[in-house]
Amino acid sequence: MWVEELSNGKFRYAERYLDPLTGKQKKVSVTLDKNTKQMHKLATSILNQKIAEKHLPTERKITLAEVIELYREEQEKTVKASTWKRNYYTCETIKKLLGPDTLLSSLTANYIRTNYLASGKPPGTLNESLIRLKALLRWAYRNEYLGSTECIDRLERFKDIPHVQKIEDKFLEAKEVLMLLDSMTVKQWKDLTAFLVLSGLRFGEAAALQRSDLDMEKRIIKVTKTFDKINNIITLPKTRTSIRNVYMQDELFTHCQYLLSSSYFSSNVVKMNPGNLLFIPQKKKCIDIDVYAAYLKDCSRRTLNREITPHVLRHTHASLMLERGMNIDAISDRLGHTNSKVTREIYFHVTQKLQEKRNAEIKAVKIFAP
Secondary structure (H helix, E strand, O other), rough: OOEEEEOOEEEEEEOOOOOOOOOOEEEEEEEEOOOOOHHHHHHHHHHHHHHHHHHHHOOOEHHHHHHHHHHHHHHHHHHOOHHHHHHHHHHHHHHHHHOOOOOOOHHHHHHHHHHHOOOOHHHHHHOOOOOOHHHHHHHHOOOOOOOOOOOHOOOOOOOOOOOOOOHHHHOHHHHHHHHHHHHHOOOHHHHHHHHHHHHOHHHHHHHHHHHHEOOOOEEEEEEOOOOEEOOOOEEEEOOOHHHHHEEHHHHHHHHHHHHHHHHHHHHOOHHHHOEEOOOOOOOOOOHHHHHHHHHHHHHHHHHHHOOOOOHHHHHHHHHHHHHHHOOOHHHHHOOOOOOOOHHHHHHHHHHHHHHHHHHOOOOOOOOOOO
């Protein structure tokens, strides 16, 4: 520290410090009335405090709406279009719940919970919004728009009344699949249903398949893309593990031969298929999941007395493969994910069912019978 005498008779006490942002030397100073040991001690304390404050990250007075806009700008460059759009609408809900002009630094766990509960929205909807809010606040903290994550740690999920669904309702038995297919009169949807059951592909993956993705010589289906309905584009799959080769067992191989045959394509509108898709759309870029899902729901309700979704066909594939002795890890690889709670639930259910069947067979065995 050094002292400079000023023209007005006062004294400027100054000290240099290293700016942590630029790495350059900067100066802080304070002006006092006298140049004494007591003033030196006071100046040292004041200057040290000023230097300490310069080293602290500054928390901007930023509103919720402003930080959401910055968050969106970064996400637009780093996530898939479908994810960005989904998060866009979730953040709009967050703004309505908490107020767009609310200062980020003023948010408290109590304020958030009170406003969320006052909205009257169901717990499931609130929890979905809460997950995105926590991600937003963590992003703001990492980017120094928020000084602490203490608020996040105090936020708990809203208690929901779980919808209990029997594991048997999440997949079909082989005989049920045959009944369902027999009831279908729309040829394209019947062919798609059989394909989804035999391959285990997601609807979006099947919708994006081109004829060239079927390598009949190697008997594999190359899954490298999916259809994003929200943005009406063909894009990368859901996860990295979703990019995979699905081997064609005999039934799937025969079905794919049929789908690639000239007779199949001659019965569809080929001129409306510039992308050379396997499943030809009538008007849109790819086949419409909403139309298919409604048809599947109607057919299953009439035939099986319960409504199913396209994803149930994926679970059905896993179940039927498990029944035929395929191990769960091989099925997970085939489905394109590393971990699936539902697949494991199905595995335990099928294993139990097979054990009961074996026990019934053993029960009738007579070892010492003449």
